[in-house]
Amino acid sequence: EADIYQTPRYLVIGTGKKITLECSQTMGHDKMYWYQQDPGMELHLIHYSYGVNSTEKGDLSSESTVSRIRTEHFPLTLESARPSHTSQYLCASSAGSGANVLTFGAGSRLTVL
Amino acid sequence: DQQVKQNSPSLSVQEGRISILNCDYTNSMFDYFLWYKKYPAEGPTFLISISSIKDKNEDGRFTVFLNKSAKHLSLHIVPSQPGDSAVYFCAASLFQGAQKLVFGQGTRLTINP
Numbered sequence: 001e002a003d004i005y006q007t008p009r010y011l012v013i014g015t016g017k018k019i020t021l022e023c024s025q026t027m028g029h030d031k032m033y034w035y036q037q038d039p040g041m042e043l044h045l046i047h048y049s050y051g052v053n054s055t056e057k058g059d060l061s062s063e064s065t066v067s068r069i070r071t072e073h074f075p076l077t078l079e080s081a082r083p084s085h086t087s088q089y090l091c092a093s094s095a096g097s098g099a100n101v102l103t104f105g106a107g108s109r110l111t112v113l
Numbered sequence: 114d115q116q117v118k119q120n121s122p123s124l125s126v127q128e129g130r131i132s133i134l135n136c137d138y139t140n141s142m143f144d145y146f147l148w149y150k151k152y153p154a155e156g157p158t159f160l161i162s163i164s165s166i167k168d169k170n171e172d173g174r175f176t177v178f179l180n181k182s183a184k185h186l187s188l189h190i191v192p193s194q195p196g197d198s199a200v201y202f203c204a205a206s207l208f209q210g211a212q213k214l215v216f217g218q219g220t221r222l223t224i225n226p
Contacts (some may be wrong), residue, residue, distance in 0.1 A: 004156075033126060035216075042115070043157075043202065043216040059213065075154065090156055100145055100206050104156030 003027045006091050006105035014113050015081055021030045021076045023091030032074040033102065034058070034066060035090040043090060049074060081112040116140045117205050119217035129224050132190040136203030139184065143205040147214065148177060151200045155171050160201075161188070166178050193224045 004025040008047045013019055025032065033059075035043040045058030049068040063085070064078050074093075078085055088109045094101040118137045136146075144165035147219050149157035163170040163177045163186065176189045190197055203217040211226045 001122075009154075040218060042117070042218040045213055048137070049212070059215075100147060100162065101159045102157075102214065104149075104158070106154065106156045 004091060004093055004103055004105040006089075006108050008017045008108060009106060010109050011109075012111045012113065015080075017072075017081050019078050019081050019110070021089050021110070023074045023105060024072050025103070025105075026072065027093060027095070027103065028071065029093035029095050029103070030071070031094045032068065033075070033092040033093055033094075034061065034064075034076050035092065035104075037088045037090060037107075041086075042067070068111065076111075081110075083112045086110060086112050092099060115156050115218075116143075117203055117215050119201075119203055119220050121220050122218070123221040123223070125223045125225060126193050128195060132193045132197065132215040132222055132224070133187040134189075134190075134201050134203075134222065136186050136188075136217055136218060137184060138186075140205070141208055142183065143215075144208055145206045146177070146179060146186050146196045147204045147206075148175075149202045149216075151219070152216050157202055187215075189196065190222075193222075195226060198222060198224045 007022045032049045034047040037043045045059035046062040047053045047066040088107050090107045091105040147162040148160040150160045151157040161175050179186045200219045200221050202219045204214040
């Protein structure tokens with residue numbers, strides 16, 4: 001059973017719109033991540049968080065922003081969507097120290113027209 | 114520069130035979146490696162991992178081999194079953210507990226009946 005939930009699963013939106021991708025986990029994990037994946041390509045880390053009020057940018061530059069006000073919630077926002085933002089966005093979480101094993105959500109597939 | 118490479122985008126294997134998925138890496142500082150499996154419309158799920166102090170780790174039908182001198186790891190699945198058909202991602206990190214995983218681009222495995 002999935003313990004990390006992403007909504008919406010699919011979103012088609014016009015250029016210039018503001019979007020928020022939601023991610024929630026019920027496992028009490030401190031660490032949360034956002035990865036971006038294009039078809040046939042590797043997953044790229046775009047944001048991560050060690051805990052509440054902690055956010056860091058990942059290895060791949062992204063115009064998106066994130067917030068971590070509550071342990072269980074890690075939303076990603078694009079202020080003005082563009083076609084270049086079309087991709088799949090995967091949220092993940094992991095437990096405390098010593099944990100490399102990430103639990104992923106099912107993903108949000110974003111299409112910007 | 115891609116640090117983790119899966120050079121075979123796809124692999125087709127007959128049911129009951131052995132499936133071997135390969136992964137190469139360039140960063141000699143990586144010392145913990147993971148394999149994830151991904152079904153369509155789902156997030157990746159953790160499969161098996163290996164630390165650099167080992168050269169083999171086995172879990173049921175799945176075995177991961179690590180050759181540090183060659184910077185190469187492989188995942189063996191035996192016997193292969195139709196439910197193993199999925200995309201398999203190799204991932205690496207600098208130490209167990211590191212915040213960031215670097216992923217390969219994945220190999221699509223198809224098990225034929």
